[in-house]
Amino acid sequence: xxxxxxxxxxxxxxxxxxxxxxxxxxxxxxxxxxxxxxxxxxxxxxxxxxxxxxxxxxxxxxxxxxxxxxxxxxxxxxxxxxxxxxxxxx
Numbered sequence: 455x456x457x458x459x460x461x462x463x464x465x466x467x468x469x470x471x472x473x474x475x476x477x478x479x480x481x482x483x484x485x486x487x488x489x490x491x492x493x494x495x496x497x498x499x500x501x502x503x504x505x506x507x508x509x510x511x512x513x514x515x516x517x518x519x520x521x522x523x524x525x526x527x528x529x530x531x532x533x534x535x536x537x538x539x540x541x542x543x544x
């Protein structure tokens with residue numbers, strides 16, 4: 455998984471943990487909702503200036519927090535891709 459996808463996933467998880475959503479994040483960060491959606495869906499690569507605007511609404515102190523969260527998401531995705539598929543039979 456590339457870094458942009460990991461960042462997007464980390465932001466989505468953070469929004470869930472904060473009981474928030476993309477619309478609220480766009481409003482609180484001053485980023486156009488459509489533009490934010492393009493970043494989160496991977497249509498546009500993340501820029502530092504945009505991530506800086508998201509720090510406070512996401513309750514992250516620095517870009518290092520974003521990096522740590524993205525790395526954690528990458529690790530989860532790697533583990534999931536290596537785990538055996540469970541089949542349920544009746």
